[in-house]
Amino acid sequence: HLLAVGLGMPHQEMAAVFRRWNHGVLDSYLIEITADILGVADDGPRVEQILDAAGQKGTGKWTVISSMELGAATPLVAEAVYARVISAFPEQRAAAAEVLTGPPAAIADGEGFVAAVHDALYASKIVSYAQGFALISAAAAEYGWDLDLGRIARLWRSGCIIRARFLDDIAAAFERQPGLPSLLVDGFFADALASSQQGWRRVVSAAATAGLPVPAYASALSFFDAYRSRRLPANLIQAQRDYFGAHTYERVDHPRGRFFHTRWSDEDAAETPVD
Numbered sequence: 002h003l004l005a006v007g008l009g010m011p012h013q014e015m016a017a018v019f020r021r022w023n024h025g026v027l028d029s030y031l032i033e034i035t036a037d038i039l040g041v042a043d044d045g046p047r048v049e050q051i052l053d054a055a056g057q058k059g060t061g062k063w064t065v066i067s068s069m070e071l072g073a074a075t076p077l078v079a080e081a082v083y084a085r086v087i088s089a090f091p092e093q094r095a096a097a098a099e100v101l102t103g104p105p106a107a108i109a110d111g112e113g114f115v116a117a118v119h120d121a122l123y124a125s126k127i128v129s130y131a132q133g134f135a136l137i138s139a140a141a142a143e144y145g146w147d148l149d150l151g152r153i154a155r156l157w158r159s160g161c162i163i164r165a166r167f168l169d170d171i172a173a174a175f176e177r178q179p180g181l182p183s184l185l186v187d188g189f190f191a192d193a194l195a196s197s198q199q200g201w202r203r204v205v206s207a208a209a210t211a212g213l214p215v216p217a218y219a220s221a222l223s224f225f226d227a228y229r230s231r232r233l234p235a236n237l238i239q240a241q242r243d244y245f246g247a248h249t250y251e252r253v254d255h256p257r258g259r260f261f262h263t264r265w266s267d268e269d270a271a272e273t274p275v276d
Contacts, residue, residue, distance in 0.1 A: 004115065004118065006106050006107075007106065007107060007108040007211055007213055008107075008111050008114060008115070012042065013039075013040060016036050016040035017036075018115060019035050026123055026193075027122060027165075027166075028167075029164060029165030029167075030164050053091060054091050056085075057085050061078055061081060061082040064078050064136065065079045065082055067140065068132075068139075071136065071139040071140055072139065073132075073136040073140075074135070074224065075133070075135075076132070076224055077128055077220045077221045077224060078129070078132065078133070080217050081217050083216070084217070104210065104211055106211055106212055108207050109207070109211070114207070117199075117200035117203045117204050117207075118200070119200070120196075120197035120199070120201055121197070121201040121203075121204035122218075124194055124198065124201045124222075124225070125218050127185070127190050127194060128224055128225055129217075130168075131183050131185050134171070134175075135183055138150065149175075150179070150181075151171075151173070151179070152172070154172040171184060174187040174189060205219050205222050236250075240263075243263060244266075250262075260275040
């Protein structure tokens with residue numbers, strides 16, 4: 002969408018881009034078949050004759066439900082699922098397009114933008130796999146499974162639609178540190194994210210400026226920025242929860258697990274520890 006609508010790139014040229022990408026770090030089954038799909042044409046590109054209403058069998062939905070039950074964040078998967086849900090109402094979207102306005106759907110500065118999309122896709126894939134393996138780890142801890150995450154990554158290298166070259170890098174990361182809390186902090190992937198970050202941010206900001214939806218890229222970047230933040234505004238959330246529901250909160254100057262409550266509406270806003 003970024004290439005076709007944002008840059009106005011012809012489908013055969015996009016197919017060539019994806020074939021080129023499939024010989025590098027993005028080498029994967031889905032990149033390979035995307036190149037094939039974009040290259041098929043009769044009276045115009047075949048893909049443009051397909052209704053833009055994505056179906057789903059439930060795998061993504063089940064993943065998101067499991068992540069919420071286990072307290073493992075998979076917002077990128079959730080955004081991908083909701084993007085399909087939104088696509089499933091083409092009549093509503095067509096009607097809304099006649100009413101709702103936005104900026105011209107064109108990337109103002111196209112120089113080097115294809116390379117930036119490459120980096121955004123690579124970085125977002127890393128985040129996606131990091132979230133997926135974190136969910137598997139959470140499930141293993143909850144259900145007492147003894148899982149070898151490195152071996153799982155290598156199993157996915159064959160006979161699976163998510164097979165990709167960098168699954169070998171994922172396997173190596175878990176072999177270096179079996180208890181790795183997140184792929185994002187492995188040295189190899191931290192370096193990859195650092196080198197991809199400029200293009201990643203450029204794509205998300207350019208898409209927003211042009212009014213082009215990129216929910217997965219944007220969600221992945223937001224997750225990355227949240228995960229690397231020493232402090233998040235959740236302290237205000239906790240204060241609000243304590244105010245309206247006396248849900249208590251922890252303090253930064255006390256050990257984890259000690260809780261406090263403030264009588265926020267009292268004149269002195271007295272704070273008391275909660276046993």
